[in-house]
Amino acid sequence: MPKSPPSLDPVQLGAYFDLMEVASLLRHAVEQQLREVGDLSYIQFQLLARLGDSPTGSHRMTDLADGVVYSRSGLTYQAGLLEKAGLVVRTPSADDERSVTVTITDAGRALLGKVLPGHIEVVSGLLFEPLARDDLKALAGLLAPVRDHMRSTPPRSAAPRRKAGS
Template identity: 85%
Template sequence: MPDSPPSLDPVQLGAYFDLVEVTSLLRHAVEQQLRETGDLSYVQFQLLARLGDSPTGSHRMTDLADGVVYSRSGLTYQVSLLEREGLVVRAPSPDDERSITVALTEDGRELLAKVLPGHIEVVNGLLFEPLSRDDVKALADLLAPVRDHMRSAPPRSAASRRRKSGA
C-alpha cells in the first residue's frame, strides 16, 4: 500500500487560501493605483521604492533582483524601461567592476513622491484599516519567520540558469 501524499489540514488549507486571496486582492489594487498615478508596474515601483529607501539612492543590480524576488533578465528589462524614462541610471559599481549599480534620478524621486501617497492610502485602506494595532503587530510577528524561512534558500537571482536543450 503506497504512502498517502502529503496534505494540508482544513485550518492550514483555509489559512493558505486566505493568504493567497488577500495577497491577490491587495496586489491588484496596488497595481491599479500605480498604473493610474504613475504609469508604473508593481515591479517598477518596488525598484524605485528600494532605491529611494537607500541612503545612497542606489543598489547593485543583483541586490535589487534578490530584494524584489525577480529574475536577473527580468530585472534588466525593467531597469531598461525605467532608464529610458529617465527615472534611473546604470553605471559600473565602484566596488566591483563586474557589477552594475542602479541609481535613482531626480525624476525618479519626483515620480516616487507622486505615487507614494496613493500607494500608502491603498495599503492602509485595504490591509490595515480592518485591523487593530495589536492585530498588525501580530500579523508582522507571524509573517516575519515565514519570510525568513523562505529567504533562507538561495535568492532567485543566484539560482543556476537552465540551459536550453541542444545548446
C-alpha cells in the first residue's frame, strides 16, 4: 500500500499562506519605494544596509551572500552594479586571498541615508501599525526560533559548488 504524502492541517496551511502573502505584499511595497527613491533593487538595499550597519563598513562577499540568502554569482553581479555606480568598492580580502571584501563608499552611505526614511515608513505603516506592542513582541518571539531553526543548517557558501555540465 503506498504511503500517503505528508500534509498540512488547516491551521498550518492558513498560517503558511498568511505568512507568504504578508511577506509578498510587504516586499512589493518595499521594492517599489526603493526603486522610486534610490533606483535600488531589494537585494542592493540589503547589501548597502548590511555594509552600512557594519562597524567597518565592510563584509566578505561570502558572508554577505549567506546573510542575505542570495547566490554567490547573483551577489557578485549585484555588487558589480553597486561598484559601477560608486556605492561600494570590492578588494581582495586581507585575511583570505580567495575572498573578496566589499566596502560601502560615502556615496553608498548617502544613498542609504536617502532611502532609509521611506523604507522605515513603508515597513512601519504596513507591518507594525496594525499590531499592538504586545502583538509585535509575540510576532518577534514566534519568528526568531523559526529563523534560527532555518539558519541552523550550514550556509549555502559551505555547500560544494556544482561542476559545470553536471
